Amino acid sequence: MFDKSFCASCEGIDCLMNCQWIDFNGIDDARLEMQKLINEDANGRVLQECIACFGCDEYCPNNSHPFDLINELQEKHNPWNMNPAMVSKMIDMYEPKRTLEIREIDPTKPVLNKCAFPKVNGKQMKGKMFDNLQSVGGLHYFCNLVYQHVAKPSVIKERVPIVLDNFKKIGVQKNTEVICWHDECYGLYTSYCERNDLEVPFKPVHLYEYVYNYLKQHESEIKKLNLKIAYQRGCSNRYIPETDKWLDKVCELIGVERVARQYDKEQALCCGGAFPWKGKKELLIPTQTKNIEDMIQYSAEACVFNCPACKETLEKQLTEKGIKSYFISDLARLALGESLDY
Numbered sequence: 001m002f003d004k005s006f007c008a009s010c011e012g013i014d015c016l017m018n019c020q021w022i023d024f025n026g027i028d029d030a031r032l033e034m035q036k037l038i039n040e041d042a043n044g045r046v047l048q049e050c051i052a053c054f055g056c057d058e059y060c061p062n063n064s065h066p067f068d069l070i071n072e073l074q075e076k077h078n079p080w081n082m083n084p085a086m087v088s089k090m091i092d093m094y095e096p097k098r099t100l101e102i103r104e105i106d107p108t109k110p111v112l113n114k115c116a117f118p119k120v121n122g123k124q125m126k127g128k129m130f131d132n133l134q135s136v137g138g139l140h141y142f143c144n145l146v147y148q149h150v151a152k153p154s155v156i157k158e159r160v161p162i163v164l165d166n167f168k169k170i171g172v173q174k175n176t177e178v179i180c181w182h183d184e185c186y187g188l189y190t191s192y193c194e195r196n197d198l199e200v201p202f203k204p205v206h207l208y209e210y211v212y213n214y215l216k217q218h219e220s221e222i223k224k225l226n227l228k229i230a231y232q233r234g235c236s237n238r239y240i241p242e243t244d245k246w247l248d249k250v251c252e253l254i255g256v257e258r259v260a261r262q263y264d265k266e267q268a269l270c271c272g273g274a275f276p277w278k279g280k281k282e283l284l285i286p287t288q289t290k291n292i293e294d295m296i297q298y299s300a301e302a303c304v305f306n307c308p309a310c311k312e313t314l315e316k317q318l319t320e321k322g323i324k325s326y327f328i329s330d331l332a333r334l335a336l337g338e339s340l341d342y
């Protein structure tokens with residue numbers, strides 16, 4: 001939840017001044033627009049021009065979560081004029097259709113959380129690193145944060161307590177390690193739940209941390225890949241910048257250089273996959289072109305993703321430019337001498 005207590009004395013208005021998508025006529029203009037948001041003014045420029053990259057949440061030095069406020073106002077005022085039929089279809093698409101089948105897990109052992117992707121990304125969850133893990137997956141465990149992209153935070157609020165309950169039903173305990181294959185899940189179970197006072201009944205572990213620890217245990221089997229990669233940082237990672245260090249540690253172990261390109265870290269550029277939903281289709285090609293040219297300029301041979309949707313959105317264009325697409329666990333598997341059967 002947005003915390004406005006620091007905003008009146010905020011000197012930099014970093015949340016808006018650092019926004020890559022909205023131009024402000026100096027800090028006073030940004031301050032004025034911030035005040036409009038706080039006043040819940042439907043005519044604030046930010047609501048319409050925002051593309052929902054989540055960046056302002058990371059830029060705010062006070063951890064105030066301005067994007068929570070922006071997104072709630074976007075739901076209230078519909079500044080993107082979203083097609084209601086498309087939004088309803090999306091809401092229905094990720095709602096569990098069948099009753100939860102309870103298969104109890106061993107709470108003393110780690111659990112791989114496959115989120116909604118056990119089938120679509122099943123091949124990327126295979127290999128020695130994953131094969132012996134117990135797992136959960138499917139819509140009953142879907143993180144639901146995607147609804148921020150269609151300005152429906154109320155759907156997230158409604159469904160997340162049910163998802164947390166589903167975890168309880170399968171027997172997780174406070175110290176059960178739940179490895180989040182999906183970056184967005186980790187963002188949900190750490191940042192989102194914490195700021196919304198939702199108790200998480202297990203210990204979330206980010207995929208990068210899990211991959212690093214696995215590699216460390218099998219360090220003698222690693223053959224360095226000697227590869228230059230560009231990192232396509234997904235929007236949900238703005239909630240959990242602390243996970244970045246794990247990526248760097250993995251890269252170092254497997255002999256991968258993360259190129260110091262312009263659109264990485266705080267300057268990460270949205271993949272654009274959700275632009276058309278928000279009536280911002282015209283931004284899609286220029287954004288993707290800028291992003292991919294940046295990777296080429298820094299001689300990246302491959303692109304590493306933390307989000308299946310970003311990968312799906314950019315993979316074709318990257319392949320055309322001779323840049324391969326991977327999740328970091330895929331690269332880890334290659335470094336361990338495994339082959340990828342896709």
Ligand code: SF4
Binds near residue numbers: 010011012016
């Ligand atoms: S949200 Fe953060 S950065 Fe933005 S005005 Fe408030 S305190 Fe400043």
Ligand code: SF4
Binds near residue numbers: 051067
């Ligand atoms: S979410 Fe992104 S586009 Fe929207 S205001 Fe924040 S930084 Fe700007």
